[in-house]
Amino acid sequence: MKRNLSAVMLAVAATLVLVAGCESPSKVAGGASLAPVETRTPVSTAAAGAGTGATASGTPQSGVSTVDLTARSLAGGAAAGTALMAAPAQRIVYFDYDSFTIKDEFQGLLDGHAKALSRAAAKRMVVEGHTDERGGREYNLALGQKRAEAVAKSLALLGVPESRIEAVSFGEERPAVAGADESAWSRNRRAELKDR
């Protein structure tokens, strides 16, 4: 739990340092400021000018500069996003196929989280929605968003202010379990509640 929190904070903090002024998740959307440009020293992969004293100058038209995000020390961020690392069961709501309805068995879990959020006024949460691998990526991103929003809405109905919860989606991009059968799929159709 603690590792998730600090990892997410590290990732968010590092990003804010680099892209100052971008929309923070808790702001009301709309009226977003123009995002500043992030300039990176290119690691050129073009073979221009290689060899025998060539003095040709100019950028090759074929050249693509590689931006390597993994070279930053976002190790914490990466760990938080590890695909096959499932959070403890009491932070995950599971869903039926093609559904974003919250089943009764998860109501207690949501009550518990709503109470915890009410007790700690500064506490914020992100709900991450997921789908199984079947279907289109963008459509699944939207389905995952519906699942996350269903959970966020439940928490709001239990008294948690909306400004303290952000619902996001990973669609099919971050499965908890690898596999192409219902056993895996059922464990990937989920919404995870994480501290911010």
Add this chain to the structure above:
Amino acid sequence: MEISGVGATQIPVALGRFRDEATSSVALAAIIKADLERSGAFRIIDTAPGLDERSTVDLPAFRSRGADALVAGSVARLADGRFDVRYKLWDAVRGEPLLGQSKVVLQADLRLAAHRVADEIHEKLTGERGVFATRIAYVLRTGKRFSLHITDPDGEGGQVALASAEPIISPAWAPDGRRLAYVSFETQKAVVWVQDLTTGERRMVANFKGSNSAPAWSPDGQRLAVTLSQDGPAQLYVISAQGGTPTRLTRSSAIDTEATFSPDGRQVYFVSDRGGGPQIYRVGIDGGNPERVTFSGDYNISPSVSPDGKTLAFITRRGAGFRLMVQDLGSGNTAANAITDTQDDESPSFAPNGRMIVYATRTQGVDVLMTTTLDGKIKTRLLSSGADMREPAWGPFAR
């Protein structure tokens, strides 16, 4: 390069190694040959080296070997380290030269020069522009690492635009071919970024509350259609390519996503499940009531519109499989045809000359990027990988 399928009449062209091409370390003639054959419109007759663009050629002799045309050329290294690529194209039937060109390029652009030669030959002999000098973007996942790759349409010359520990999806080429928009999860949510390929410079364009995804460029390169979750789980908006305040385009309580502009920029095709399952609709850029476009089956996604606006490619779910389909637009006939026999197709994208579609699929447990002609008759395997390879997007004519 694996090519399958029976093509229409192929133009026989005699082609041999360019004089001194070995000094450039790039096999120019082999690249040109592979490009021309992959289009399905040509058959190459290999000729012995020894000719170049200044040679006096015995055209009747080539004609009697079955060639309709002859290509010969040379490569010379200049004092400043650049290379001068020259070639000539002769019509062996009419017995006269058709085309002669010289290109001076940096060493790093030699492959590009060969692709341009192939394009010029293709256009001169078929009347249609070739796409050999275009580029294709795609996403690769190896283990826990994701990367956005740019490759020539022959599968070679691959370079990495972005490497990340978090997923990357939905790459989309700007019309000028210099920038890519994509969705990155590096900040633990879906955010739309735009990156300049040459410089590596990148900026967030849409980072609103919730998820930001499915970027699509307007034909003038000034705006992006995006999917945002700020007013509902997924609705379409239009935003400046520089970022700023989005304008809402669709208003439904459903999922509206996967926007793509019509070539004239006046309409947006998109996916919506407002009718139950996801189907493809189109709406005027100024708003109004969307009109449904797909009617076969109950799950149609991932629209791609041909550059002439006449054909729609998309993915349909049939049983447990996903198939690439094409459908005529504007004729009122909503029948769609499957043009592959694979079951795991995704992400169709038209070539800028409208003659081919690139898509991702899986055969025998291996991910592949394939191109196909619109009738499904000629298919080429571009790339195959034991790793997870997906989301191909065909770049524009620009270079």
